[in-house]
Amino acid sequence: DAGVTQSPTHLIKTRGQQVTxxxxxxxxxxxxxxxxxxxxxxxxxxxQYYEEEERQxxxxxxxxxxxxxxxxxxxxxxNALLLGDSALYLxxxxxxxxxxxxxxxxxxxxxSVL
Amino acid sequence: xxxxxQIPAALSVPEGENLVLNCSFTDSAIYNLQWxxxxxxxxxxxxxxxxxxxxxxxxxxxNASLDKSSGRSTLYIAASQPGDSAxxxxxxxxxxxxxxxxxxxxxxxxxxxx
Numbered sequence: 134d135a136g137v138t139q140s141p142t143h144l145i146k147t148r149g150q151q152v153t154x155x156x157x158x159x160x161x162x163x164x165x166x167x168x169x170x171x172x173x174x175x176x177x178x179x180x181q182y183y184e185e186e187e188r189q190x191x192x193x194x195x196x197x198x199x200x201x202x203x204x205x206x207x208x209x210x211x212n213a214l215l216l217g218d219s220a221l222y223l224x225x226x227x228x229x230x231x232x233x234x235x236x237x238x239x240x241x242x243x244x245s246v247l
Numbered sequence: 248x249x250x251x252x253q254i255p256a257a258l259s260v261p262e263g264e265n266l267v268l269n270c271s272f273t274d275s276a277i278y279n280l281q282w283x284x285x286x287x288x289x290x291x292x293x294x295x296x297x298x299x300x301x302x303x304x305x306x307x308x309x310n311a312s313l314d315k316s317s318g319r320s321t322l323y324i325a326a327s328q329p330g331d332s333a334x335x336x337x338x339x340x341x342x343x344x345x346x347x348x349x350x351x352x353x354x355x356x357x358x359x360x361x
Contacts, residue, residue, distance in 0.1 A: 166348065175251070175336055175351030176291075189348060223290060225349070234278055234340055234347050240290035 137239035154209040156224030165207040168223040253352035268322040270337030278340040327359045
């Protein structure tokens with residue numbers, strides 16, 4: 134049973150560019166959440182997708198957008214990259230309706246903006 | 248708005264020592280609380296999850312407690328080993344709108360000296 138997989142593992146971009154990060158959920162999971170973790174900080178909630186729609190959003194600008202596909206996989210898109218967008222981006226998946234609400238995390242994508 | 252604080256930010260102990268990591272949260276309306284381990288540059292590994300109706304969970308040398316009324320949790324590590332060196336993150340699961348999201352603390356960086 135594959136766990137949560139994220140791609141790519143590392144990415145280097147320059148200011149103003151656009152980036153797309155990908156996440157494949159653990160088998161049986163239908164909900165995908167994205168988190169941004171800056172160096173030395175805890176992860177911060179970006180948004181959550183369920184049934185191909187954004188269900189909730191954290192305090193992030195519209196430059197951050199996402200998508201969920203019918204197979205429950207998800208993409209995170211960031212436009213007009215800023216230096217401050219450099220971070221580890223984590224994807225977490227879960228199964229809606231499960232009482233314990235355990236979220237399983239991928240290994241993350243390390244984004245460096247130069 | 249839920250806020251999670253972890254104390255201390257960093258801790259260095261000699262091998263074999265028992266230690267306690269602290270986590271506090273501002274809103275007691277939580278579903279569960281989870282402790283994670285994060286090695287440098289890596290994703291999150293779930294250590295223990297305590298449901299809101301529980302008071303503690305144990306796994307091997309780890310014991311986590313939860314006091315919802317006071318908004319506190321502790322992670323107890325017995326007989327620490329150099330392999331325990333990592334950053335430990337506390338996260339609470341709350342409802343925001345229709346989504347369950349995790350709010351993280353900034354972590355405690357633990358170093359166990361041989």
